[in-house]
Amino acid sequence: MxxxxxIGDSSAAAxxxxxSEIAASHGDTTLTFFASPGDSLRALELSGRCLxxxxxxxxxxxxxxxxGLSVIDLDDYDEIWIAGLGITFASSVExxxxxxxxxxxxxxxxxxxxxxxxxxxxxxxxxxxxxxPALAQQIExxxxxxxxxCRPLPCHDIVSADPAWAAAVADDAPALADSFVRAxxxxxxxxxxxxxxxxxxxxxxxxxxxxxxxxxxxxxxxSTAPTADVWHMNGSFGVEMLGEMLAGPSSPxxxxxxxxxxxxxxxxxxxxxxxxxxxxxxxxxxxxxRGYPELRSATVVMANVAHPREVEIVQYLTAAKQxxxxxxxxxxxxxxxxxxxxxxxxxxxxxxxxPSRQLASAIGGGDVDIVVDCEASSATFVALSGLVERFGAxxxxxxxxxxxxxxxxxxxxxxxxxxxxxxxxxxxxxDERHIWTTWTPSLRRLDVPxxxxxxxxxxxxxxxxx
Amino acid sequence: MRSGPTDTPNSxxxxxxxxxxWRTAVSDRHPYEIEDVYRPKYKLKTSDSIATAGSCFAxxxxxxxxxxxxxxxxTEAVPPGAWSSDLxxxxxxxxxxxxxxxxxxxxxxxxxxxxxxxxxxxxxxxxRDGRYYDPFRPGVEPNGLASPELVTESRRxxxxxxxxxxxxxxxxxxxFGLTEAWEHIESGTVYxxxxxxxxxxxxxxxxxxxxxxFNDCFDDFMRFRASLKSVNPNVRFIVTVSPGxxxxxxxxxxxxxxxxxxxxxxxxxxxxLADDCDDVDYFPSYxxxxxxxxxxxxxxxxxxxxxxxxxxxxxxxxxxxxxxxxQSDSGGRGADRYDEDDIVCEEVLVEAxx
Numbered sequence: 131m132x133x134x135x136x137i138g139d140s141s142a143a144a145x146x147x148x149x150s151e152i153a154a155s156h157g158d159t160t161l162t163f164f165a166s167p168g169d170s171l172r173a174l175e176l177s178g179r180c181l182x183x184x185x186x187x188x189x190x191x192x193x194x195x196x197x198g199l200s201v202i203d204l205d206d207y208d209e210i211w212i213a214g215l216g217i218t219f220a221s222s223v224e225x226x227x228x229x230x231x232x233x234x235x236x237x238x239x240x241x242x243x244x245x246x247x248x249x250x251x252x253x254x255x256x257x258x259x260x261x262x263p264a265l266a267q268q269i270e271x272x273x274x275x276x277x278x279x280c281r282p283l284p285c286h287d288i289v290s291a292d293p294a295w296a297a298a299v300a301d302d303a304p305a306l307a308d309s310f311v312r313a314x315x316x317x318x319x320x321x322x323x324x325x326x327x328x329x330x331x332x333x334x335x336x337x338x339x340x341x342x343x344x345x346x347x348x349x350x351x352x353s354t355a356p357t358a359d360v361w362h363m364n365g366s367f368g369v370e371m372l373g374e375m376l377a378g379p380s381s382p383x384x385x386x387x388x389x390x391x392x393x394x395x396x397x398x399x400x401x402x403x404x405x406x407x408x409x410x411x412x413x414x415x416x417x418x419x420r421g422y423p424e425l426r427s428a429t430v431v432m433a434n435v436a437h438p439r440e441v442e443i444v445q446y447l448t449a450a451k452q453x454x455x456x457x458x459x460x461x462x463x464x465x466x467x468x469x470x471x472x473x474x475x476x477x478x479x480x481x482x483x484x485p486s487r488q489l490a491s492a493i494g495g496g497d498v499d500i501v502v503d504c505e506a507s508s509a510t511f512v513a514l515s516g517l518v519e520r521f522g523a524x525x526x527x528x529x530x531x532x533x534x535x536x537x538x539x540x541x542x543x544x545x546x547x548x549x550x551x552x553x554x555x556x557x558x559x560x561d562e563r564h565i566w567t568t569w570t571p572s573l574r575r576l577d578v579p580x581x582x583x584x585x586x587x588x589x590x591x592x593x594x595x596x
Numbered sequence: 597m598r599s600g601p602t603d604t605p606n607s608x609x610x611x612x613x614x615x616x617x618w619r620t621a622v623s624d625r626h627p628y629e630i631e632d633v634y635r636p637k638y639k640l641k642t643s644d645s646i647a648t649a650g651s652c653f654a655x656x657x658x659x660x661x662x663x664x665x666x667x668x669x670x671t672e673a674v675p676p677g678a679w680s681s682d683l684x685x686x687x688x689x690x691x692x693x694x695x696x697x698x699x700x701x702x703x704x705x706x707x708x709x710x711x712x713x714x715x716x717x718x719x720x721x722x723x724r725d726g727r728y729y730d731p732f733r734p735g736v737e738p739n740g741l742a743s744p745e746l747v748t749e750s751r752r753x754x755x756x757x758x759x760x761x762x763x764x765x766x767x768x769x770x771x772f773g774l775t776e777a778w779e780h781i782e783s784g785t786v787y788x789x790x791x792x793x794x795x796x797x798x799x800x801x802x803x804x805x806x807x808x809x810f811n812d813c814f815d816d817f818m819r820f821r822a823s824l825k826s827v828n829p830n831v832r833f834i835v836t837v838s839p840g841x842x843x844x845x846x847x848x849x850x851x852x853x854x855x856x857x858x859x860x861x862x863x864x865x866x867x868x869l870a871d872d873c874d875d876v877d878y879f880p881s882y883x884x885x886x887x888x889x890x891x892x893x894x895x896x897x898x899x900x901x902x903x904x905x906x907x908x909x910x911x912x913x914x915x916x917x918x919x920x921x922x923q924s925d926s927g928g929r930g931a932d933r934y935d936e937d938d939i940v941c942e943e944v945l946v947e948a949x950x
Contacts (some may be wrong), residue, residue, distance in 0.1 A: 216677075224675050232742045242672045242694075242757070243750035245737050248686040255680035 132159045135202060137174075137181070137265070138213025140167045140348045140362060141281045145213055146195070147347050148368020156376065164202055166191040167348070171215055172261045176268050179204050204272050211277045211375065216260025217324060218281035219336055221313070222306040225252045227294035236301035254313040263317055270321035278324045279375065282367060285343035285360040286333035299334045307335040328374050331367060342367040432502040497521060627890040628909060634884075634917040637870075637877040638832060640767065642920065645669050647692040647765035651699050651773025653838035653881065653902065655690045660911040661769075664923050668692065669765050671757035687736030692765070693758040696733040699773040700808055701816035701865070702786050707732065708762070708820055711755040712827070718783035721747045722796030729795035731787045740795065763827050769834040771881075772862035775813065776846060776854075779806040790846070805846045813865040821873070833876040835866045839885035841900045859886065881910045 136142055142165040149161050164181075166188045173188065174181045181202035183189055189200040204210065226234075230241040231249035257263070266276040289296040298306055314324040333339045346362040498521040614620040615632050622630060640646075645667040648658045661668050669692040674683060687694035698704050709715035722729045727740030728747045733754075741747050762768065777786040781804050792798035808816075817835070824831060837859060845854035863882055870878035885894045885902045892899065894906025902910075915922040 221678075225678055228675055232746050237749070240753070243746065243753055244686065245739060245741055247739060248683070248688075248737070251680060251682050251686065252674050252678040255678045255683070256675070258680065259677050 132209070133207045134159065134161045134209045134211060135204075135207040136161055136163045136165075136211045136213055137171065137202065137215075138163070138165045138211075138279070139169075139171065139215055139281075140165070141214035141279075142195070143347045144282065144363040144365065144368040145279070145372060146368065147365030148370070148372050151365055151369050152372060159376065161372075162197070162199070162207070163195045164192045164199070165195040165213070169216065169261055171265065174202075174265060176272075179272055181269065204269060207273070209277065210269060210273045211279055212262045212265060212322075213279045214281040215262035215265065215278075216281075217257060217262045217278050217314075219283055219307060219310045219326075220281070221256035221260075222253045222310040223295055223298045223336065224256065225249060225309075226298050226302065226306055231305075234302045234305060236297050238297070250309050250312055253309045254316055257310070257313040257317045263322065266322035276322045277375070278318075278322050279371065280324060280326050282327060282342070282361070282363045282371075283332060283336055283338045285340050285346075285363075286337040287340055287343070288337060288360040291360070295336070299336050303335040325375060327367075327371055331370055338363065338367070342370075429498050430502060431498050622889045627893045630884070630889060631913075633880055634913050636879070636917050637874070640666065640918040640920060642666055644766045645764065646767045646769055647762050648769045649691050649695065649698045649704060650769075650771030650836070651697050651838040651840065653773070653836070653840055653907075654697075654769070654771035656902075656907045657769065657771065657836070657881075657911065657914075658689075658691060660907070660914075660922070664915060664920055666920070669761040671761035672754065685738060687733065692761050694733065694736045694754060695758070696735045696788060697773065698770075699788070700775065700777045700786065701770075701772065701813045701820065702777055702806075702808060703732075703788060704770060705816045705820040705823075706786055707758075708823060711759045711762075712823070714823075718780040718785040719796075719802075720751070722791070722794075724795040727795075731789075731791070731796060734789060734794040738794075759827075762824060762831075765828065765831055767832050767834060768824065769836070770817075771836045771838050772813070772866060773838045773840070774842065775808045775858040775861050776842070777806050777808060778803055807847055808861070810861050810864055810868075813861060814868055817865065817869060821876070831875075833869075833873070834879055835869055835876060836879045837862045837866050837882035839882045839894075839902045839906070841886075843900065879914060881914075884910050884913060 136145060138145070142163055145161075146163050146165070149163075153159075153161070170185070170188055170191075173185050174183055176182075181204065183192070183200075192200045192202075226241075228241055229249055229252065230237045230243055231246045232243070233246045237243060262278045266278060270276060284295070286299075289299050311326075318324050327338070331338055331342060342363045343360060345364045346359050347364055348359065348362045501521075609616070625631075642665055646661055647669040648654055648661070658668050670689070671693045672688065674688055679689065684690060687696055690696070691698075695707060698707060706715055706717065710717060717732065719731060721744040722731045722734065723744075724740065727742070728744045729737065729740045730747050730751050732751075737750075741750060778790045779786050781802060786806065787803075790798060791803050821833060842851055842855035842858060845851045847854050849857070859882065866878050869876045884890065885906050890906075894902050894909060896903045912922055
């Protein structure tokens, strides 16, 4: 048996009507419809391997159209089809109503005149911003590639009612159809294929023959005269469209098995920077600074502080008012900070099995937003990684390295490993991860998307390798 | 009468508030706690419709205004559902019309006069590699158009929409950016970028640098103001100075001193306009970002352009002063979030020549 789930807007009604006519001749196939009008299905949520809704009206629509089901269990189906949900050739005509491209035959008079690239970008955005691609991308890891059925082209009668459609069909139909097809190709990717109606149903590249909108049916099952509803089609249209769809692939393409690569949002700079003024060093880390309005009230814990400059730099980076310095070496002198920054010092007596618990206790039950490790040794790494995980804090590692020793390199690798594998992006302040370390010969070059190339060129430590 | 030794000295500074003294207003405060810098002459309302133009920084102000639910005039808005950040590279969503950055008051005046039919620019189409560009907004079509006629027609429609938008705005907001303008020697026409940067060719016999003076900038804006008020008598103005420093100078000066000069001139012009005209308000974005009070806190590492957090800070002050809800900040942005990388700055292109 081939079990197909059709999730759609009102355009699914014609498919449903068509299915009623041909179901008996497709005994090895089931089609289950989950339909709700307009843009309402943007509210669908993926819960485990099911699509659910907290909207009672949508749940009622689902129950009505599916025969009693209000939740879509994706494991129950071999294929998922999405009908409509914003994917429509009308996108290009809606742009055409206000804009003309240099390649259009009809330049109009009032419309904004733009390049073809600009025009296509608008069409592409309309396709990309529709509900269907987002839904397809959401469920693709579970069900594999999803087939999206374009909304029907409007009945050809639209040309007598709408000047933009009249001009589009008369003068620029192929160009506008091409714009939409280009947009579909760019948006669809691996998560979806976009299916258009058979050419035989069309009166033009942009319209459907009027006969398919006679007794058009929408989701409310109310028949309307063709001139009143150019957007919905009848059961005959559904039969033809389903014929194309059922003749298509009977099994979905496999879901992408490629796990996302670690983003590597890491920063790398040289120890020379510690010799520069804190404001200058902090300035290099724009992605950290991006977050500082929020970090102004952050609590920052710094461990292994070996130089007052490190505290000053982090204070500049974060603008934090609360900084707790752990394991500060008193031999390195007084830390001088602005008056608005409150500094505390604390050292644990000894590490227990879970030193992060000690640290959490020392903080007094408060929250920790950023953990900074100024020396990234393996011992403190254990404690601090526990603290990071306990609080979901951001992590910043500084490895002072003069001279660089092998264990420091290993420690830095450990930090990177933690960042890329153990600390999810959601656990990090501002959704970004930062490691600030120094020349570590055992590290390969890191990607540093937050650091601009011209800055990288100024850092001798970036081009490191085995 | 002199006060006696035990009396409080009689001084004009004696009764001033804390914001009058640098120590209490600035030195003792975290940069984020410097307050009450902006005291608007009039309060914006959500019913206002604001037309915007100016340098790169004005794009950011426009974005924040939209987020706050204030109607920013957009005469070339993309259709519903058709927005993507890529479109900012084509001049969409930046200002009230697709004119790109207008760096100097002379460009603003010239643009407006052309739009209302009182100015005809020299060399209105530039060519590069078989494509044709509008030299007054070359960046809005990065790859140009297919023919000079298309450029001319596109510009005609653009200007027509601009006039309509400006004529119906209740507030016009302009950010002064530069004093250096590239000028057609014979006609005095100024261009948005130097010929040869995006399109066209630089011929020193035809074009020259004009580093506008205080009087130039002041007079140009006053002429623009008078002309706009002739068609829109109730319009009010907000002027700002971009905290972004010059990327380059074509003068003989070091870029640092050239930029300092430009900002000094433009800051003085903005202040003079606000002092002289009841309908012109000065919003001190430059003062809040660029000066020593904020210790360079709000600049990007290049020390040239304001960091997003700095813009957040400035705009927060703007909305608080106008008693409006900012609605959004850098931490709470959704899918349509403002991205500082979306800010388009034609002037940046000249860095290619550095």
